[in-house]
Amino acid sequence: xxxxxxxxxxxxxxxxxxxxxxxxxxxxxxxxxxxxxxxxxxxxxxxxxxxxxxxxxxxxxxxxxxxxxxxxxxxxxxxxxxxxxxxxxxxxxxxxxxxxxxxxxxxxxxxxxxxxxxxxxxxxxxxxxxxxxxxxxxxxxxxxxxxxxxxxxxxxxxxxxxxxxxxxxxxxxxxxxxxxxxxxxxxxxxxxxxxxxxxxxxxxxxxxxxxxxxxxxxxxxxxxxxxxxxxxxxxxxxxxxxxxxxxxxxxxxxxxxxxxxxxxxxxxxxxxxxxxxxxxxxxxxxxxxxxxxxxxxxxxxxxxxxxxxxxxxxxxxxxxxxxxxxxxxxxxxxxxxxxxxxxxxxxxxxxxxxxxxxxxxxxxxxxxxxxxxxxxxxxxxxxxxxxxxxxxxxxxxxxxxxxxxxxxxxxxxxxxxxxxxxxxxxxxxxxxxxxxxxxxxxxxxxxxxxxxxxxxxxxxxxxxxxxxxxxxxxx
Numbered sequence: 083x084x085x086x087x088x089x090x091x092x093x094x095x096x097x098x099x100x101x102x103x104x105x106x107x108x109x110x111x112x113x114x115x116x117x118x119x120x121x122x123x124x125x126x127x128x129x130x131x132x133x134x135x136x137x138x139x140x141x142x143x144x145x146x147x148x149x150x151x152x153x154x155x156x157x158x159x160x161x162x163x164x165x166x167x168x169x170x171x172x173x174x175x176x177x178x179x180x181x182x183x184x185x186x187x188x189x190x191x192x193x194x195x196x197x198x199x200x201x202x203x204x205x206x207x208x209x210x211x212x213x214x215x216x217x218x219x220x221x222x223x224x225x226x227x228x229x230x231x232x233x234x235x236x237x238x239x240x241x242x243x244x245x246x247x248x249x250x251x252x253x254x255x256x257x258x259x260x261x262x263x264x265x266x267x268x269x270x271x272x273x274x275x276x277x278x279x280x281x282x283x284x285x286x287x288x289x290x291x292x293x294x295x296x297x298x299x300x301x302x303x304x305x306x307x308x309x310x311x312x313x314x315x316x317x318x319x320x321x322x323x324x325x326x327x328x329x330x331x332x333x334x335x336x337x338x339x340x341x342x343x344x345x346x347x348x349x350x351x352x353x354x355x356x357x358x359x360x361x362x363x364x365x366x367x368x369x370x371x372x373x374x375x376x377x378x379x380x381x382x383x384x385x386x387x388x389x390x391x392x393x394x395x396x397x398x399x400x401x402x403x404x405x406x407x408x409x410x411x412x413x414x415x416x417x418x419x420x421x422x423x424x425x426x427x428x429x430x431x432x433x434x435x436x437x438x439x440x441x442x443x444x445x446x447x448x449x450x451x452x453x454x455x456x457x458x459x460x461x462x463x464x465x466x467x468x469x470x471x472x473x474x475x476x477x478x479x480x481x482x483x484x485x486x487x488x489x490x491x492x493x494x495x496x497x498x499x500x501x502x503x504x505x506x507x508x509x510x511x512x513x514x515x516x517x518x519x520x521x522x523x524x525x526x527x528x529x530x531x532x533x534x535x536x537x538x539x540x541x542x543x544x545x546x547x548x549x550x551x552x553x554x555x556x557x
Contacts, residue, residue, distance in 0.1 A: 087143045091125050091169075099126040099175070109150060109170050110159045111219075116388055117516070119162035121148075121170040128175045130258055130289040137287065138256030146546045147171050149283035151193065151225025154217040156429070157515025159282045159551050160225065168549075172308070173224050176289060179203050187295045188247060188264040193224025193288050200293070205343060209295040212239040212240035212331070216415045224288045230280035232511030234411075237466030238331040238370070238443040241511070243279045250290035251278050254542040277537065282513050283548040285541045300376035302331070303382050304368050304407035306354050306387070307398040308361040312440040315365050315465055319436065321392065322350050322367060325385040329378070332368030333466030334414050341461045343420040344413055354399050358404055361396065365465070366414050368407075402430045417462050420472060425482035427460065428474040428493050434506035436468045442504040443470075449496055450474065454489060469510040472497060498525065514552045 092100045101109075101124040109311070111118045122145070127133045140147050146168045150160040162168040176192040179200070183189070184207055191200055197218040204211040215221060215233040225231075226242045227249070237549045239245060248262040251274075259463065261275055278286050309315045315335050322330050338356070341364060355361045382400060389395035401407035421427055434442045450457050456477030463470040475495050476485035485515030498508045502525060513520050523531065531553075538553055549555055 087145060088123055090139045090185050091123065091136060092137065095125060095127045095132050100124075106127070106170075106212060109153065109172060110161055111362070112161050112265050113154045114156060117158045117161060119164050119168075120166040122167055123285035124170045124172055126172045126175050129248075130176075130252065132475070133173075133176075133252045133287055133289050134256045134258050136169070136171060137252050137254070141256060141546060143253065144464070144544070144546070145169055146549050147287075148548050149173065149224075149228070149287045151228070152196065152217070152220045153225075154221040155225065155229060155515060156431070156512045157229075157509070157517045159229070159513055159515025159548070162219070163550065171287065171511075172248075173222065173287075173289070174222075176274070177222075180290065182207050182209075182295075183211065183264065184295075186264055187297075189295055190262055190290060190292045191223055192290045193222060193227075195223050197221050197223060197226060204295055205298070207295075208298060210298045211245075211293065211295055212244055214308075216418065223291060223293070226280065226289055227279050227288050228283050229513040232464065232467070232469060234334065234414075234464065235368075236263070236332050236464060236469070237333050238328060242318040243276065244273065245294045246279060246291055247294060248292040249275050249278055249288055250285040251265065251288055253286050254544070254547055258289075258493050259286075262290060262292045277541070280513070282515065282552050284538060284552050286317070287545065287547070297346070299370035300373055301371045301378040302407070303331075303366060303371070303375070303378045304366065304401040304410050305382060305386065305398055306401075306410050307365045307367065307386070307395045308355045308358065308364055309363045309394055310396055312363060315363055316436060316440055317392060317394040318389055319465060320366055321389055321394070322385060325388065326369050326381055329369045329371055330367070330379065330466070331370045332366065333464070334366040335462060335465035336364050336366070336414060336417065337459070337461040338362050339458060340417050340421070340460045341413070343424050344416050347420045347423040348416055351360070351416065353413055354410075355397055358397075365395075366410060397422065410472065414462070418471075421460050421475065425476060426486045427476070427482075428486065428490050430472045430494070430497050430508075431469070431510050431512040432472055432497070432506055432508055433467075433469045433510035434501060434504050436465070438504045439465065439470070440505075442500060443472075444507070445503070446472065446497060446500040449500060450493070453496060454493070455485050456480065469519060494521070516551055519550070519552065524553070 409554040458475040
């Protein structure tokens with residue numbers, strides 16, 4: 083790397099914001115601690131103009147850039163490689179809320195705005211920003227957009243892509259595209275916004291976004307239902323759609339073993355029905371109502387009454403207040419942490435058509451147990467939108483590190499083949515990053531890959547934005 087580049091970057095963002103010494107772990111290590119890279123420097127611009135100037139300087143020197151938001155991704159897509167030649171561009175200083183337009187139901191925010199802060203600003207304005215993730219206290223909206231994050235309310239509001247009306251993006255040439263109009267109808271050529279959302283920083287650097295807001299519901303109720311099978315959970319989902327309509331904002335399914343891990347490692351959370359052996363799955367439902375709590379409770383009770391008669395629910399608890407609702411959601415959100423406490427595990431973020439999920443789970447469960455005796459299956463996720471976190475824990479008495487080392491590739495192959503068999507996707511909401519580049523090559527169609535490479539070549543012809551992520555590098 084030319085020595086003058088770091089001096090130039092210091093002139094752009096200030097000496098204090100070009101980091102080359104000391105402990106850079108927060109930027110160089112991924113959230114799951116599965117990979118560690120080495121940055122030539124961590125650069126922290128404060129404005130879009132500074133981002134553009136940094137990109138122009140790096141482009142002139144031929145130096146790759148890795149954009150990073152909150153560094154909470156799960157696919158190793160936002161840390162530098164081990165070469166020590168890449169610039170890590172952190173957007174953490176660009177955290178401002180530029181505008182709230184209550185009449186237009188929009189908010190314009192910079193990419194480094196932490197998701198929870200965005201939610202809080204919307205709430206103070208008497209509005210709702212519905213994107214909700216376990217990492218919302220540290221993930222940023224730029225990263226959410228770059229990975230098209232999902233979360234717990236996709237069933238009602240969609241993925242991050244569906245919540246975005248416009249973007250501001252710095253291109254690979256260091257130019258700024260301002261598409262922050264906040265329009266819900268704008269058919270003026272290709273939808274450039276959708277090119278950058280989900281591109282994981284490989285096509286451009288998102289610096290700001292205009293996001294949709296919604297009226298806050300008059301009431302929100304949460305229920306925890308015991309269901310006798312995955313088929314019953316899918317039937318309950320159908321009933322919930324019919325009884326609650328757009329009021330159904332969350333529908334999560336959790337396997338008994340996954341909940342057992344929470345009960346074992348976090349006993350203070352008091353998991354409902356976890357000791358009942360005839361309850362293989364639990365469902366967490368949320369109903370947001372625009373009228374009143376009384377109206378919401380009436381619709382919930384009608385749903386559960388029908389579900390009991392149908393036989394798809396054997397027991398249920400409806401939260402009596404907000405604190406109880408938070409406690410139920412806290413159980414769901416702590417499954418990954420409980421799984422980590424249990425030991426190293428193999429994670430999968432898959433989606434399957436909802437109608438085929440019961441058949442997929444039965445097939446994949448049988449396949450894995452048969453092929454790898456003693457393996458433990460941690461199955462939970464967003465059943466309302468067909469997304470499961472179908473994770474695999476080492477045998478109880480085994481060496482978890484050895485299991486991960488020896489079996490991860492095989493387990494992934496078995497799961498991904500099963501997903502393909504049932505018409506699903508091996509990456510529902512976590513993206514491709516570096517971890518799944520070869521998997522994308524194996525499972526995506528040649529036509530789709532060719533179009534993706536054409537887009538990459540057109541927007542980043544020198545391959546300087548997040549190289550080796552999403553698409554395999556060509557030599």
